[in-house]
Amino acid sequence: MTPSTKTTSRPLVIASIMASMAMVAIEATIVSTVMPQIASELGGLHLYSWVFASFLLAQTAMTVVFGKLSDLYGRKPVMFAGIAIFLAGSVLAGFSWSMPAMICFRLIQGIGAGAIQPVALTIVGDLYPARERGKVQGYLASVWAISAVVGPMIGALIVQKLSWGWIFWMNVPIGLAAAAGFWLYLHEAPTVRRSSIDIVGAVLFTVGIAALMIALTDFGIGNTGSAALWTAVFAVTLVLFVLQERRAADPMVSLRLWGARIIATVNGAAMLGGMVLIGITTFLPMYVQVVLQRSSVTAGLTLTMVMLGWPIGATLTSRTFHRVGLWRMVLIGGALIPLGTAAFALLSSQSTPALAGVGSFVMGLGMGVMSLASLILIQEAVDVAQRGVATASNVFSRNLGSALGATFFGAVFNFGLTRGDGAMAFTDDQLRLLLQGSHGSAATDAGIRMALGGSLHLTFVTMLVVSLGVVALALLLPKEGLESHAIGAGKPAAK
Structure with a gap:
């Protein structure tokens, strides 16, 4: 698709893209920080992980569909649809009266996010040649880093001063501003493209x-x-x-592409990395607030270190991969992920939040190194004509890992809370009172913290085991030249 560059204002379109992506990025950090309080108020603690899993499931399933719809009908209408769906889900989520309702409305948000993210990146590809695209991608990456810092603090302030519903309603002005920017400054040339969905x-x-x-x-x-x-x-x-x-x-998932060794191993590592990342995002704030007895601000800051380490890792990779080698960078990044996850497995009720922060930073560093090196690796391993679908497969794998990880680790968490008679170790009301500062007897509070700490420790240990699978898959990468691993009948991409 070729945009009409005569009337399109690229800087203002990029500002609109950054605003639309900020909604998704801030939402992720805010919700993970304040979700323990929301869960304690709405009840249904056993459905805790589904608040994240429903969003990720919808986002993962719809990413490929909306990407193809943007080819058929243009970027603008699909982006408008994505923003509208995301805002509708946000407004409804703020009025949630139960955990099932929250899960349903988060699923609607995920559908919208499934349109916003891929179409935003496609618009960047339409507007900028390859030599300029790297700088723009850096601007977009900064959105996630800034959101990681600002999101937890905003979430904590909203919970303390306002209703938690405002963590969702705040998306409305941002989304409307982004939509206005696309409407006024993005002008696409007419195009006809046939494609099957x-x-x-x-x-x-x-x-x-x-x-x-x-x-x-x-x-x-x-x-x-x-x-x-x-x-x-x-x-x-x-x-x-x-x-x-x-x-x-035109399959949703190309089995032939996935059958290649490079694609299978890199995407498998991305999926396991996504599982571990969502596990930490979901359960670390709860551990810091309940077991370590720290504020939601502190919990948010420990989680923020992941997104601070990520851009640092990506920057180091971009400057060194041509000397070190892509497969070595994937291996280094993969090794840093279990190293960081090990810090969470070592947490105890006497630990300092600094240990969780260090673990988050190291894990984010590893994700930054591995994600960028993996992306370059698979793009250079395929024909030029297949770069788009190969790139999409990597994003798809990470999102799929996040969706599966939220539920898998949620199952481990629930298993750890279940007593021998099949009942939960404590009730939702007891947890709500503890999070709100309305303490019961010292023995009851200590029992809740001990039960929750034991379940979360089991969850963190399971995350460590899964993260070791990232290293195992990285070791399976072929170390010889990429030319011999090009996929398809055409010539491999030029180096």
């Missing part, structure tokens, strides 16, 4: 992942019969999905 594949994927997430949740709370049923649904859907992707003219 694998709707059946998208539906099967969504149903399959949802079934897997429900199975994990039921297993975590001891509903083994229901878990087995949903596992069977997942298995059947998986078979149908593979058959559909084999026969689809």
Whole structure:
């Protein structure tokens, strides 16, 4: 798609892109910081991880669909649709009356985010040649770093001074400003492009992942019969999905592309890395606030260190990969992830939040190194004509890992809280009173913190095991020249 550069104001369009992406970025950090208070008020602690998983599931499933719709109908209308859906979900989420309602409205937000992120990056690709795109991507990356710093502090202030609903409602003016910028300053040239959308594949994927997430949740709370049923649904859907992707003219997931060794290992590492990252994002604030008995601001700052380490790791990679080698950078980044995760497994009730902050920084550093090196690696390993789909596969893998990780670690968390008789170690009301400062007896409060600390420790140890899989996959990367690993019949991309 070729934009009309005569009338398009590139700086103002980029400002609109940064505003639209800021909604998604700030929402992630704010929600993860204040979710313990929201969960304690709404109840349904066993559904805690679904608040994150529903968003990520919808975002992951819809990313490819909206990307193709933008090819068919243009970037502007799809971006408008994404912003409108995201704002509708935000407004409704602020009025949530229960955890199931919150999960539903977060899913709507995720659908909108599934349009905003890929289409925003596509607009950048339309407006800027490759030699200028790196600087613009740096501006977009700064949005996530700034949001990581500002988000937790804004969330803490909103919870203390206003209703928690404002963490969602604050998106409305930002989204309207972004939409106005696109309307006024982005002018696309007319284009006609034919493409097929694998709707059946998208539906099967969504149903399959949802079934897997429900199975994990039921297993975590001891509903083994229901878990087995949903596992069977997942298995059947998986078979149908593979058959559909084999026969689809334009499949949602290219099985041929994923079958290449470089793509499979790099995307597998991205998926496991995404699982660990969402696990820390979901459960670290709860540990710091309840077990370490620190404020939500402190909890947010420990989590912020992930996003501070990420751009540093990416910057170091961009300056050294041509000397060190891409596969070595992937291995270095992969090794830093379990090193950082180990700090969380070492946390105890006597620990200082600084240990959690150091672990977050090291983990973010590793994610920054691995993500950029992986992206360059897969782009250079395929034909030029396949770079777009290869890049999308990497983003897709990380999002899929986040969706699965939120539910998987939520199941581990629920399993750790379940006593031998199948009951939870404490009630939602007890946790709510503890978070709100209305302490019960010293013995009761200590018991809640001990039970929660034990469950979270089990969750962190499981994250450490999963993060070791990132290293294992990185070791499987081929170390010889990339030319011999180009995928497809054409010539490999020029170095």
